[in-house]
Amino acid sequence: ADPDPLQDFCVADLNAAPISVNGFPCKPITNVTSDDFFFDGLIKEGNTTNTFGVNVTAGDVRSFPGLNTLGISMNRVDFAPGGVNPPHSHPRATETGVVIKGKLLVGFVTTGNVLFSKVVTTGQVFVIPRGLVHFQLNVGKGKALTITAFNSQLPGASVLPFALFASNPSIPDEVLTKGFQIDDDVVKSIRSKFGVQA
Ligand code: GLV
Numbered sequence: 001a002d003p004d005p006l007q008d009f010c011v012a013d014l015n016a017a018p019i020s021v022n023g024f025p026c027k028p029i030t031n032v033t034s035d036d037f038f039f040d041g042l043i044k045e046g047n048t049t050n051t052f053g054v055n056v057t058a059g060d061v062r063s064f065p066g067l068n069t070l071g072i073s074m075n076r077v078d079f080a081p082g083g084v085n086p087p088h089s090h091p092r093a094t095e096t097g098v099v100i101k102g103k104l105l106v107g108f109v110t111t112g113n114v115l116f117s118k119v120v121t122t123g124q125v126f127v128i129p130r131g132l133v134h135f136q137l138n139v140g141k142g143k144a145l146t147i148t149a150f151n152s153q154l155p156g157a158s159v160l161p162f163a164l165f166a167s168n169p170s171i172p173d174e175v176l177t178k179g180f181q182i183d184d185d186v187v188k189s190i191r192s193k194f195g196v197q198a
């Protein structure tokens, strides 16, 4: 989904001028080395000791500057038993993923509110159309691991629980009580789970 490159590569200079155009400026070609095109950041298992029992390690242009202008990136997603990657969407990319370990219920919801979902296991692949709300739930006995890939160097993620209940500043209570047809105390209770003061 990203624009096409206008040169072989443009290894991001993440610390260049405080200006970004559409992506990052290129580091001088004489400073580019082989290491710019390799990335070790997805080797390690992420820490899943958190509310959701999930850890997303992003391998986007911010951590892997060699991806700049190339329109592609990957994540590593680790799940504790029972862990969930909560409903979220990527504004700039379609996602595909392969299950490396365990068993995941993967689902996405169309703009017409139809859910497509399936339980997938080692070696199986899924695709999440660009921008649609999706999730993965670990339904196996042990840990699970998937590697996901995106047709953007920086797909972005709008994680619904955080976007709706833990934004800064907060969405007015009235929007949430009316929007979800719930009482004030439900909004407060959800907010408190994400460390937001009442
Ligand atoms: C999984 O949904 C991911 O965004 O990596």
Ligand code: MN
Binding pocket: 088, 090, 095, 128, 134
């Ligand atoms: Mn995703």
